[in-house]
Amino acid sequence: xxxxxxVGQNLYLSxxxxxxxxxxxxxxxxxxxxxxxxNGFYGSLLGVDxxxxxxxKFNEGPYSFSIVSCKDHSFMGHVSLFNLDSHGLxxxxxxxxxxxxxxxxxxxxxxxxxxxxxxxxxxxxAIHLEVFSYNPxxxxxxxxxxFVECGRWHQARFHQGSYHxxxxxxxxxxxxxxx
Numbered sequence: 432x433x434x435x436x437x438v439g440q441n442l443y444l445s446x447x448x449x450x451x452x453x454x455x456x457x458x459x460x461x462x463x464x465x466x467x468x469x470n471g472f473y474g475s476l477l478g479v480d481x482x483x484x485x486x487x488k489f490n491e492g493p494y495s496f497s498i499v500s501c502k503d504h505s506f507m508g509h510v511s512l513f514n515l516d517s518h519g520l521x522x523x524x525x526x527x528x529x530x531x532x533x534x535x536x537x538x539x540x541x542x543x544x545x546x547x548x549x550x551x552x553x554x555x556x557a558i559h560l561e562v563f564s565y566n567p568x569x570x571x572x573x574x575x576x577x578f579v580e581c582g583r584w585h586q587a588r589f590h591q592g593s594y595h596x597x598x599x600x601x602x603x604x605x606x607x608x609x610x
Contacts, residue, residue: 433499433506437544442507442537444496444544449486452497452506457482459529494553498528498541507532510541512549512558521557522549534568542576550604557603563588564596578602 433445460477477485489495494512508528515522524545528538549555560578562569578600586594
């Protein structure tokens, strides 16, 4: 069951529903090449039991949300804040979204909700994320949200036969412009 914790125009963020999501995500992690490649699951063999364990671990994080459609309450993906520093000043953000919901603005909307929550409720000063250099669509999405590149780990990610950079990005509270 989903609960409308943070509500946007087209979607809302809810606490995770592991029973509903485990089978969907097992399929995504194994069959959706974008999720597998862009989120580091391609090298893993994830059956239902391992996926459930992984989701239980995600769910232990303090701010892991399901992305849910306002229209039909269907599960669209996850967005989360993790690795909160010990003083509560910054966190790392991550997102994945099902193929049928990509390139329609849903990922940006979900991230905007979580960014607003991070800065205005949790009072964080910065949000960090990592994006792989072979994922230019994600990089552009993050730039549109105000994230800026703040470093790189060169050739730190092996993907489809070659090494790629891991790009480090950050969004500072002072630079967040809520639309």
